[in-house]
Amino acid sequence: MDNKKIAQILGQTADILEIKEANPWRINAYRQASHYLENLEQDINLMAKENKLKTLPGIGTGLANYIKDLIANNGTCPEFEKLKKQVPLSLLKLLEIEGLGPKKLKILFKKFEITSLYKLEKLLKTKKLYQEENWGEKSVQNLIEAVNSYKSFRHRFLLGEMEPLGREIVQELKKSKLVSQIEICGSMRRGKSTIGDFDILITSSQPLKVIKLFTTLKQVSKVVNQGKTKSQVVLKQGIKADLRVVKKSSFGAAVHYFTGSKAHNISLRKLAQKKNLRINEYGVFKKKGQTLKKIGGEREKDVFKAVDLPWIPPEIRENKGEIMAGLKNQLPCLIKLKDIKADAHLHTKWSDGEKTILEMAQAGKKLGYEYVAITDHASPLGMVQGLTPQRVASYLRAIKRANQKVKGIKILAGVEVDIMKNGRLYLSDYLLKKFDLVLAAVHSSLKMEKKAMTKRLCQAINNPWVHVLAHPTNRLLNKREPSKIDLRVLFQQAKKTKTILELNSFWRRVDLSSQQARWAKEQGIKMIISTDAHNSNNLELMKYGVINARRGWLEKKDVVNTLPYDKFLKALK
DNA sequence: GCCGTTTTCGGCCCGACTGTTTTCAGTCG
Numbered sequence: 001m002d003n004k005k006i007a008q009i010l011g012q013t014a015d016i017l018e019i020k021e022a023n024p025w026r027i028n029a030y031r032q033a034s035h036y037l038e039n040l041e042q043d044i045n046l047m048a049k050e051n052k053l054k055t056l057p058g059i060g061t062g063l064a065n066y067i068k069d070l071i072a073n074n075g076t077c078p079e080f081e082k083l084k085k086q087v088p089l090s091l092l093k094l095l096e097i098e099g100l101g102p103k104k105l106k107i108l109f110k111k112f113e114i115t116s117l118y119k120l121e122k123l124l125k126t127k128k129l130y131q132e133e134n135w136g137e138k139s140v141q142n143l144i145e146a147v148n149s150y151k152s153f154r155h156r157f158l159l160g161e162m163e164p165l166g167r168e169i170v171q172e173l174k175k176s177k178l179v180s181q182i183e184i185c186g187s188m189r190r191g192k193s194t195i196g197d198f199d200i201l202i203t204s205s206q207p208l209k210v211i212k213l214f215t216t217l218k219q220v221s222k223v224v225n226q227g228k229t230k231s232q233v234v235l236k237q238g239i240k241a242d243l244r245v246v247k248k249s250s251f252g253a254a255v256h257y258f259t260g261s262k263a264h265n266i267s268l269r270k271l272a273q274k275k276n277l278r279i280n281e282y283g284v285f286k287k288k289g290q291t292l293k294k295i296g297g298e299r300e301k302d303v304f305k306a307v308d309l310p311w312i313p314p315e316i317r318e319n320k321g322e323i324m325a326g327l328k329n330q331l332p333c334l335i336k337l338k339d340i341k342a343d344a345h346l347h348t349k350w351s352d353g354e355k356t357i358l359e360m361a362q363a364g365k366k367l368g369y370e371y372v373a374i375t376d377h378a379s380p381l382g383m384v385q386g387l388t389p390q391r392v393a394s395y396l397r398a399i400k401r402a403n404q405k406v407k408g409i410k411i412l413a414g415v416e417v418d419i420m421k422n423g424r425l426y427l428s429d430y431l432l433k434k435f436d437l438v439l440a441a442v443h444s445s446l447k448m449e450k451k452a453m454t455k456r457l458c459q460a461i462n463n464p465w466v467h468v469l470a471h472p473t474n475r476l477l478n479k480r481e482p483s484k485i486d487l488r489v490l491f492q493q494a495k496k497t498k499t500i501l502e503l504n505s506f507w508r509r510v511d512l513s514s515q516q517a518r519w520a521k522e523q524g525i526k527m528i529i530s531t532d533a534h535n536s537n538n539l540e541l542m543k544y545g546v547i548n549a550r551r552g553w554l555e556k557k558d559v560v561n562t563l564p565y566d567k568f569l570k571a572l573k
Numbered sequence: 574g575c576c577g578t579t580t581t582c583g584g585c586c587c588g589a590c591t592g593t594t595t596t597c598a599g600t601c602g
Contacts, residue, residue, distance in 0.1 A: 025585060029574035060575050099591095101600050136593055186602090199602085225601095227590050232601090242602080244589095258602080269586060274578085280587070 010034035153238035160507020191547035253297035263319035344373035345530030363536035375414035423459030432465035505545025517552030
């Protein structure tokens with residue numbers, strides 16, 4: 001039973017209880033525990049075995065027993081079975097449909113025996129639902145539309161795909177001159193690799209006009225709601241965008257509030273309560289008897305200052321220790337994009353890239369880098385058209401020529417060598433040692449057993465000529481699960497062999513994840529942030545790698561490509 | 574169901590929008 005599975009069951013339990021209209025705070029307790037476990041690094045099985053579950057926040061006697069039961073019975077227990085008999089799991093999926101909450105779902109289930117999307121669609125084709133109390137024509141129509149959009153877009157969106165669209169919308173709104181301040185908040189401001197929607201916050205002297213403009217932008221496909229201070233639309237790409245209008249005096253508080261995360265906000269508000277303060281999206285208020293006196297809210301730092309905190313960067317506002325670190329004045333000094341001195345994972349026409357060595361080096365120079373590493377594939381995979389042992393010598397000569405030709409940037413001769421199924425590398429040590437920089441990576445047989453995959457990677461990084469393990473888990477967001485790897489073992493081996501781990505910036509990979517990066521940092525492992533660019537404009541994806549690193553609490557000193565050229569070479573094993 | 578510098582009871586974040594309700598419930602963030 002992994003943590004995610006237990007978290008899922010706790011979430012399902014909460015959903016069932018909600019449909020049953022159980023005590024809302026009991027529901028909330030299950031929900032909170034679910035969220036907490038989802039992001040927990042320690043193995044929940046181990047904690048259960050050692051009787052340490054109750055040391056986790058939000059987990060008391062009841063939940064600890066429930067979790068223990070689930071683990072002992074491999075994902076179920078009498079209580080959960082009983083609940084599932086009352087409300088089937090297939091019904092819970094329907095909660096993901098916009099506008100369909102527990103109350104309405106209960107009616108659909110009890111009166112119409114709806115238990116699946118298929119049955120719901122069938123019901124919507126009849127007129128039966130109209131006869132139900134509180135279900136007018138509009139409600140039914142909205143549900144039909146929500147079902148349709150649920151069917152076409154049921155995943156989260158990738159940051160790298162959506163960020164340009166978000167900026168485009170901000171530009172359009174700014175252009176109107178109706179907006180004085182504007183900020184995209186939510187998970188996008190926190191730099192999450194996947195985002196659910198856009199949360200756009202503005203101040204304006206003509207809110208109604210801005211909302212009107214917002215709902216009629218060319219990117220909008222549907223207006224979900226439209227009020228005096230906020231509106232929600234669905235964009236043509238299927239992603240939702242929220243616009244909220246606030247007063248200038250509340251802008252900072254609102255930016256903080258809508259940036260989240262929810263868990264961070266709740267923690268902060270609890271701190272405020274202890275100080276007899278109240279924090280909401282309108283500001284910070286001091287309680288004086290029955291009345292509230294506003295003491296801040298125009299700037300975001302007002303909110304933090306009220307509870308004696310320094311400003312905390314959005315990327316780490318996940319309630320994972322940042323508040324405690326802030327109180328102790330021990331916040332990390334997070335890495336910045338301008339700290340990056342090189343991109344050291346680039347492909348060219350020598351394998352599956354689209355540009356020449358020279359063109360890629362010039363793209364690096366344009367970004368102000370001191371050096372780049374060309375790292376074409378050496379792989380048995382035909383599709384990559386990479387470096388065979390026979391081509392290595394001419395590839396190295398080509399890099400040398402390019403290096404002499406280009407001014408103002410140094411080019412390292414690198415390679416991204418395949419880790420074969422048996423843990424050996426595609427090129428011999430004799431060839432590997434000719435390179436300045438060797439990245440090793442898995443590109444085939446991604447679905448091995450955990451033990452075998454861990455052994456495979458450990459063997460690869462044990463090779464003295466391998467400097468970097470590239471995209472260690474091979475995940476593709478929304479597309480491919482990460483390979484099964486015992487990271488504890490892999491990280492120990494990386495530490496022992498001084499192997500650098502890559503944070504791949506390509507927005508579909510983002511690999512290592514921020515969580516994993518933070519863990520690696522805690523073990524003293526060095527990392528490198530690279531783009532894996534296959535075209536010259538891909539080098540700009542570095543910002544997504546840096547934002548991911550920031551989410552992993554990484555500082556400049558944790559990342560080797562912040563080092564100047566000479567020191568970088570020395571940092572390689 | 575959890576929690577406690579107001580600890581074994583009584584809180585637990587809260588405001589905006591929609592639809593069909595004529596004063597509010599449901600949903601969302």
